[in-house]
Amino acid sequence: MKHNLADRLLDAVDEKKNPSVVGLDPRLWRIPDHLKEDAKESTDDAFKAAGEAIFEFNKGIIDAVHDIVPSVKPQVAFYEKYGVEGIRAFKKTIEYAEDKGLIVIEDVKRNDIGSTAKAYASAHLGEVDMIDGNTVSFDGDIVTVNPYLGYDGIEPFVEVCGEYGKGIFVLDKTSNPSSSELQDLVTEDENKIYEVMADLISDWGEQLIGERGYSSVGAVVGATYPEEAEKLREIMENNLFLVPGYGSQGGTADEVIPCFNDDGYGAIVNSSRGIDYAYEDDDEFGPKEFDKASRKAALEMKDDIMKSLEKGEKVPDGW
């Protein structure tokens, strides 16, 4: 058994004194022109050029933030868009970020029946069978998964997490407006679906609790639903929360505080667009210095969350 992921992630949070995550959501039309011009000059293949521009953009951001944040979260949809070359950029991004000491959360929200979930788990977190022998494929640290199919589709991930020291965040209460349609339905026992799911996630994670008291099976809880987060924090006391929705989606630093436990741990907060495209609204740094604008935005986010943690009296000991 490799080092527990929850322990590893919390150690990284302590090292940077920062519970935030930079989402890497490359939207080609918002990537600075000079990167796209360089990419076009390097190849005649439009997909290769797109992949190259995306990777160079990510590289700039990773270089600019790797010493201040513990983790990055590439959202695979923005890579998958570009097929083979997009996936190449995704894989290169994971490798580059890991080389820089970052914990990589692959935001893939994969889900399927057991035998298929096993293929996803081996692809993203474990080892895959080749014609001869086994090898790693994407080799991320953590993936997001969707629980609609129940534990059959989660178990293969949990097994791989145990074996390879990896982690998952299971969707529970998502940050988007229509998350209520299914997740807020009330059962005959007067529980909301996201509460039922929270109980399940808590159970699923029990076997992977590390030395620091948290499980490598965490939950996705949107910053946009602070009241729900407060309830969920009680149900899932040993589960880390991945909190999307801060920044561009409307969640504030004060609103993410209920996701943290009183010891100041238990949540990591993601911002994607607000960091990636910070240069668009920055007076100091333009497109050629997009990386500096991203670093500045990441530091502002860190300060913003820290102030709210102080206000909520949830600053970890020793920070």
Next chain:
Amino acid sequence: MKHNLADRLLDAVDEKKNPSVVGLDPRLWRIPDHLKEDAKESTDDAFKAAGEAIFEFNKGIIDAVHDIVPSVKPQVAFYEKYGVEGIRAFKKTIEYAEDKGLIVIEDVKRNDIGSTAKAYASAHLGEVDMIDGNTVSFDGDIVTVNPYLGYDGIEPFVEVCGEYGKGIFVLDKTSNPSSSELQDLVTEDENKIYEVMADLISDWGEQLIGERGYSSVGAVVGATYPEEAEKLREIMENNLFLVPGYGSQGGTADEVIPCFNDDGYGAIVNSSRGIDYAYEDDDEFGPKEFDKASRKAALEMKDDIMKSLEKGEKVPDGW
């Protein structure tokens, strides 16, 4: 607006007089040795060899069944396993099957918040923005999607389906044993979650009903739950069902009949392992003739379903 997908799919079902789908789930260790040997000889790169063996295997099956089935369903997990080269095999498989006149269901179960779902929809069904201009990427006909996030995450797919004549199947009652954990929960209004979802899917599909009375927004309903299927058939009268779970997962032809309407339409039934690896249990055809064994198994499945449709008095007019 392009030709409605539901119309296109039902025309294909009529043409082949067969409502079945061949799932393309390439498991490397079950692919005949001669294909793997050939692939290894063609390259020193283990991932490229895996991708090549997978594509050649699929090509054999597609060649063997394209004149008898209307559709194939590659399950992306088994390709994604092999990273860039796996995705290359996935894309080549889609293209090859479409060239052979088959409707391609990309079994990807994608899901995310709206802005991200839009990226997935454009990748798999629509057009993606390149550095200059737009182009198609995977260009499948249909994708499977997961509804845990509500309509925000479905709407971008529905829009693309309208614009490009494509379709989606939304997970409702899945074929796996633990599907009950979430999908069978009972709400305070005494509805099961899969019934609530069915109402939503019916609403979501209303704007895409074609000339033949079915919507391009369909539902995934497992063959392993015939009683549930009967209820769901009533709620979603205009929605096509993609029915997994026949064969290797334990569903029988009689059990899939409740998924059909009285007119004999309304469902397509998938088998993956039972067709792909038919050669393993075939007395007549061994690994070198895996394609012939697959054709034989596909014809047996067609007959099996047809007999059950006859028994249930659900054979379409004119077949």
